Amino acid sequence: MSVPSESQTLLNDRLTRLARDSLRLWPFGSAPTAELISHSECAIFLVDDSGRKAILRIGRPGYNSANAIRSELAWLVALHAESGVTTPEPIRGRDGNYVQTACGQGLAGSRDMVLFTFLDGSHLDETGNLCTPFRRLGEVTARLHNHSENWVRPPRFERLVWSVENILGGKCALWGDWRQPVGGDMPSLGVLERAAKVIRKRLMLFGKSAKRWGLIHADLRLANLLAYGNDTRVIDFDDCGLGWYLHDLGAALSFIEDRADKDELIDSWLQGYTRHREVSALERAEIPTFVMLRRMQLLAWIGSHPGTDLAREQRPRFVEVSCKLAEAYLAAGAIAA
Structure with missing residues (x-):
């Protein structure tokens, strides 16, 4: 694994601060935690609320609009209900909405965020015969x-x-x-x-x-x-x-x-x-x-x-x-x- 650049490390730190500050937007307990697990198009965090896990996704500005994210979630909900394919389910915030928006210190513009259910399972082996x-x-x-x-x-x-x-x-x-x-x-x-x-x-x-x-x-x-x-x-x-x-x-x-x-x-x-x-x-x-x-x-x-x-x-x-x-x-x- 390569070592992140100084600017990437700074961005990850700011996104982590935003993630932790934003957990209040969902109905968690008193001390949930958020740990960055990947950052590509979006920043993905593992949230732990006294053993109850969830996935928080923070989007990149300018990639998908809030309406586009709501459209994605509409398909996810339909897939889960109608196709038999198991997908993460979005979790509504305290205000009843799936998409939450917040600004973070040192981050340009606001960020759209979605919380998903945590899916148990393991990644398929990519090292042997595929x-x-x-x-x-x-x-x-x-x-x-x-x-x-x-x-x-x-x-x-x-x-x-x-x-x-x-x-x-x-x-x-x-x-x-x-x-x-x-x-x-x-x-x-x-x-x-x-x-x-x-x-x-x-x-x-x-x-x-x-x-x-x-x-x-x-x-x-x-x-x-x-x-x-x-x-x-x-x-x-x-x-x-x-x-x-x-x-x-x-x-x-x-x-x-x-x-x-x-x-x-x-x-x-x-x-x-x-x-x-x-x-x-x-x-x-x-x-x-x-x-x-x-x-x-x-x-x-x-x-x-x-x-x-x-x-x-x-x-x-x-x-x-x-x-x-x-x-x-x-x-x-x-x-x-």
Whole structure:
């Protein structure tokens, strides 16, 4: 694990102070505690109230509006009630609202916060053979997608839109410009630009029919699953939004796209997924495109989140490996739409 920078440590300290000061907004006892357990798009805290646990999420300003967060929570509540997929449930504050807002000393602007129920379970093993975990991941992903396709969204529903433009669109993209970490490396920029051009062309032809595009988790990888006996539980919905369903397969391979057994993992994911939902031959043909799209999205994330542990760990070889993946994508015949 890399050592956080001084500025990241200061930010974490300020967010921790805000978390502890804000616990009064919920009906806890007299001395609840809050401990920072992760900080990426959001800051996540484990809350302990005399042995009763909960998860507090503090959002990043400008990423999701309060209405977008309420929309996310509406889907979570519906998923929990209607799909059979276990998800964290939001907990209302003392004022009856799920979303609480507060300002913290030394923090720019206000922060939107949500408290969730704590889910028991363990993360799936990511160190050995991943075929069985990927089948499990594919199966629960299909159940989410089936619910998404049939769910009637409430009025004023608002979430992020994971379109090509919002992923590859440079400075206007939701996670920033994928070119930023590449810098002035012209050969690398060239191969990645060619890959981006092919991705745009293929997905324009692929289209956004109701069977292919809908409400997705958008970060559905093993790190966001909890196993509890035979139950597969899904956490971390803060990136959820409208996108291609196959984007969730690309997300499943986040940071491991260069594994030698990648094709076996994709097959395992599809085995689990197709127990509940069909994948057409045309959709299967675009899986490499969605894997490459996600990789370029992560390239942007690495550039726009330099202070996070994950970005510091991944950055040294991320551009180099991304270029190799792009070259393989193009060489495999992806140019022919």
